[in-house]
Amino acid sequence: MMNKEVISDKQAISIVVLFMSGTSTMLMLALDAYGDFWLAIIFAVVIALFTTFIFSQLHGIYPEKDFFDMCEACFGKSLGKVICILYIYFIIEEATAVLINTKQFITETTMPETPQTIVIIPLMLLCVWAVKSGIEVIGKWSELSMIIFVSLIIIMGILLIPQMELDNFEPILYKGIKPVLKGTLSAFTFPFGEIVMLAMVFSNFKTKKSAYKVYMLGIFISGIIALMTSITTILVLGIDIATTSYFPVFNAASGIDIGDFIQRLEIIAALIGVIGAFLKNSILLLAVCKGITKIFHLTNYHLMIIPVSLLIINYSNILVDSRMRFVEWNEKAWSYYAVVFELFIPMIMLLIATIKKGAMDSMRKQQ
Template sequence: MNREIISDKQGISIVAIFIAGTSSILSLGLDAEKDVWLAITLSIIMGIIVSLIFIRLHLIFSDKNLFDICEICFGKFIGKIFILLFTWFSFEEGSQVLINNSQFIRDTALPKTPMIMPRIVFLILCFWAVKEGIEVIGRWSSFFIVPFVIFVFITVLLLVPKMDINNILPVLDKGINPVLKGAYSSFTFPFGEVVMFSMIFSRFKTKKSYYNVYILGLLIGGICALLLSLSTVLVVIPTEALQKYYSSYDTATRIDIGDFIQRLEIISSLVFVIGGFIKISILLLASCIGISKIFNFSDYRFIVIPICLLLLNLSFIEFDSRMEFVDWNNSGWLYYTFIFEVILPVIVLIAAEMKKHKRCP
């Protein structure tokens, strides 16, 4: 299978947009209410700690992705079981992101459009990106990262007149438990999802690049997500924000400066669409690479169309409504993802360290 090389800037851009894209319409850590800023900060730190696991794996096995490492550490049979688990996680997560994106488009802009239409459009774009490879996705991300960050800061700055500092005071008013709950939910989505990058990243120009891509990318994306979520809580009281499906988007609709600057929620929508495109593309790419590894295909590109069709089908099977989707993400998802984002990577790291110790006594 071809090993594509991307630059540090491209890798950082992919990670940052992947992490922050969804937060343009969905606020993170709202379980912490007034202390949302503290919860997200903790979740970023947790994401960095998990990122160090994958950086270490890349350093032990240079030019290898997570799927290759699983097979090296556990052998053909058990290794393929691990590969299958990680592939399923990326595939199922791709379905959920597709559901989230299409539901947002229908709910806010095209209420009479059949749900299948936005999903097909998204998948056609993502099919093209994955077919072209990680290098094209990287170039596309590096081109959009600057306007992406600018759009985030413009949204935050225009909301300043609507902000009330009392919405986040006093600090730790309800104790540490809500903060920990909010930090954990923010970690599982999106910061713990850095596991996806270990499936598609295998080669960079230098060893230092792994630190740059994972850590800087996560920090840039995390800061954008923090600013958007904090702005939501400063503008809207936390209890009201919790009642919204698209809390950050609803907050952006309140931008109104002198009856001249209005209706700028389109910026949030644009940031979300850019982030959704990158996220689905990365998840689809990880799924295709994983399936190719399971069946020992020399290249993943010829199975992109079948995987896209399977992803489309799964998106209609999983959930019947937005309410059901949100309920799952607020309950079972929090425990389900921990297996793939923490437990399995730790097991792989332990096996990798043992393998390295045997090779270098």
């Protein structure tokens, strides 16, 4: 059942873009690089394009298999299952972080008196419905929402032009190369390196070359969106305010003021964030359910949707207790071990898969 779900290239690209750009537009990427944030984002996209090559190659070597199947094929059943379990926890942690970010965003910007758990229950119910419907329905929804999503970002950027000040840009490498490298790692691990999670739900592409097209075009478009929103935010707020704000893009959008007529349109930024959060958590929930199904050899991943959803909701209430702790956890912990799952293990997998494929091709020639 799981392997029969097929989506078009356009739908898959839409999923990649919304997954990468959705929740990241609530924040701002590569702020560790200060004024060189744009340089760090470009470097992060370049590294991400390399990872897209890795996953595209793996899809070519193991057609009609998802990332969990590839793990077992590369590392063997025993070690492969152990690595899959580690990845499942990694995804659960990311899904929890997305949920925490979303509920903190909603309560701190628009509904401060509402309990955070009450805010996220409707969102998770929508995610449960989407995952039960399958990747094909998610793909169709993404194709439609992509138009709305990109249009809202463009509209927000245009409306903020009167508030922009070019003096807010700093000289290149004003603080040296070290902040740029740190910002590059931060921007790569969130969100561009998370393409590994999409490889867990993508298995059937239209053609053999579809994986390259979907991943690379999706990352490229996501990179442009990240640059647009980040540059707009810095030009409006300045680097000092952006680095001290929890939700700088939202704060920038609240500054929209054209002729005392068009004002307070931060709802645009809120809508962009909620659309992205819904899609991202749906994909992460689907990935966890598929992974558990593969490990325990279940026949249907639908059985795991409700239990995993409840687990993520509860975990979001205990992982961190404040926005400050959440930001600190992301800055000091996430990037340094996320890069292992997003880059180093996939590189090892491609190396092993290439060697195995070469050995099998040699054996066939000898026969």
